[in-house]
Amino acid sequence: MRKILVIGSGKSSSYLIKYLLDKSNEEDLLIIVGDINFTHAKKLIGDHENAQAILLDVFNKASRQDAIKNADIVVSMLPARFHIEVAKDCITFNKNMVTASYISPEMQMLDKAAKDKGLIFMNEIGVDPGIDHMSAMQVIDRIRNNGGTMILFESFTGGLVAPENDNNLWNYKFTWNPRNVVVAGQGGGAAKFLQEGKYKYISYNRLFRRTEFLEVDGYGRFEAYANRDSLKYQSVYGLDNVKTLYRGTMRRVGYSRAWNVFVQLGMTDDSYTIDDSENMSYRDFVNAFLPYSPTDSVELKFRHALKIDQDDVVWDKFLELDIFSKTKMVELKKATPAQILTKILMDSWTLDEADKDMIVMYHKFGYELDGKKHQIDATMVTLGDDQVYTAMAKTVGLPVAIATLAILNEKITTPGVQMPIHKEVYEPILKELEDFGIVFSEKEVPYLGYNPLHV
Numbered sequence: 001m002r003k004i005l006v007i008g009s010g011k012s013s014s015y016l017i018k019y020l021l022d023k024s025n026e027e028d029l030l031i032i033v034g035d036i037n038f039t040h041a042k043k044l045i046g047d048h049e050n051a052q053a054i055l056l057d058v059f060n061k062a063s064r065q066d067a068i069k070n071a072d073i074v075v076s077m078l079p080a081r082f083h084i085e086v087a088k089d090c091i092t093f094n095k096n097m098v099t100a101s102y103i104s105p106e107m108q109m110l111d112k113a114a115k116d117k118g119l120i121f122m123n124e125i126g127v128d129p130g131i132d133h134m135s136a137m138q139v140i141d142r143i144r145n146n147g148g149t150m151i152l153f154e155s156f157t158g159g160l161v162a163p164e165n166d167n168n169l170w171n172y173k174f175t176w177n178p179r180n181v182v183v184a185g186q187g188g189g190a191a192k193f194l195q196e197g198k199y200k201y202i203s204y205n206r207l208f209r210r211t212e213f214l215e216v217d218g219y220g221r222f223e224a225y226a227n228r229d230s231l232k233y234q235s236v237y238g239l240d241n242v243k244t245l246y247r248g249t250m251r252r253v254g255y256s257r258a259w260n261v262f263v264q265l266g267m268t269d270d271s272y273t274i275d276d277s278e279n280m281s282y283r284d285f286v287n288a289f290l291p292y293s294p295t296d297s298v299e300l301k302f303r304h305a306l307k308i309d310q311d312d313v314v315w316d317k318f319l320e321l322d323i324f325s326k327t328k329m330v331e332l333k334k335a336t337p338a339q340i341l342t343k344i345l346m347d348s349w350t351l352d353e354a355d356k357d358m359i360v361m362y363h364k365f366g367y368e369l370d371g372k373k374h375q376i377d378a379t380m381v382t383l384g385d386d387q388v389y390t391a392m393a394k395t396v397g398l399p400v401a402i403a404t405l406a407i408l409n410e411k412i413t414t415p416g417v418q419m420p421i422h423k424e425v426y427e428p429i430l431k432e433l434e435d436f437g438i439v440f441s442e443k444e445v446p447y448l449g450y451n452p453l454h455v
Contacts (some may be wrong), residue, residue, distance in 0.1 A: 100126030152366025158250025
């Protein structure tokens with residue numbers, strides 16, 4: 001049997017493993033799932049005859065290398081920072097490798113070694129990055145093949161709660177790593193993008209007040225704030241001469257205005273720790289960021305500092321989070337503001353057992369053809385089934401699984417460290433994803449180009 005080693009059995013692995021197990025008989029596969037949490041790995045494979053769970057500590061070199069040496073192809077579902085040691089072992093033992101993570105500088109440095117050995121290191125093959133690359137390149141290549149010239153590309157993705165479970169004032173719950181939500185937009189300087197041929201920048205303290213509104217048929221209105229570096233894929237996508245290039249993160253309308261309050265107070269800061277944080281109440285934590293007053297309450301100081309009226313829905317959002325509680329305790333020692341805020345939000349934003357999540361993606365393609373300007377808008381919405389088979393796991397895991405099998409069957413043959421931007425990769429994967437309900441809906445709309453929210 002051909003052996004596929006999956007390292008990591010976290011939240012994004014459920015659909016990946018199910019897909020491979022469903023294909024295992026016809027494709028003669030043995031799926032080996034390695035994780036430090038053996039019980040969780042075993043739970044995902046059940047009693048399937050073509051699967052095996054192993055205890056694998058990625059920091060144990062001998063254990064890691066034995067597992068990799070024994071495989072025909074390796075899938076790393078580890079946190080991004082741990083891929084590199086797996087990748088080096090794959091070079092040593094001549095194994096192809098697949099990950100859903102961004103290509104790190106360290107991974108890119110292995111490109112020559114991979115090409116010299118004829119190995120495929122497929123990265124950025126999840127949802128974002130992943131499905132966003134593939135769906136974008138499919139339309140961009142089609143426009144070019146028809147003689148069009150790209151002048152605008154905007155792309156947005158959001159991990160949200162499904163509409164039927166959207167039952168809080170923020171219209172948001174954590175569907176992935178809560179910490180990443182809290183620190184989003186920080187580090188690496190201002191968000192940067194291209195608008196009508198001009199470079200634009202948004203500093204972190206303004207990021208959540210510069211949003212774009214998007215309408216998705218059947219799902220209503222959303223807003224999007226800028227990603228940190230929208231220019232990262234300009235040359236990769238072949239958009240060197242494009243006038244507008246913007247990538248963003250989607251939320252429901254009103255989220256960003258309220259979230260900006262946390263930013264302005266400094267509660268999302270992860271660069272320092274708070275003394276005696278373990279003995280703080282939630283109220284103490286909020287008060288630590290407000291001016292001293294011997295007479296005014298914490299609530300009054302909060303509203304005054306942020307200019308929030310008592311009848312403003314934004315105020316209701318903070319009351320809903322119970323951030324002024326005197327009895328709820330932080331209980332985290334030497335914690336950063338971001339860590340404390342994450343704990344507070346998890347009280348209210350953790351998905352209930354019956355809740356489902358949702359992935360929303362929205363692309364805008366502006367192009368010139370025969371002297372006229374045109375625009376195509378493409379949207380995709382995927383809903384989760386439950387807390388194991390989530391929309392996030394589906395949109396991350398299925399592209400990884402499909403690519404893994406395609407590489408194993410030599411349908412993808414180009415060697416090196418790469419992402420799924422070429423037709424031999426994106427065309428068959430997108431076609432198969434349609435069988436799982438991951439489908440983009442396209443429509444021609446009037447070319448707008450200029451967006452005052454970007455200027």
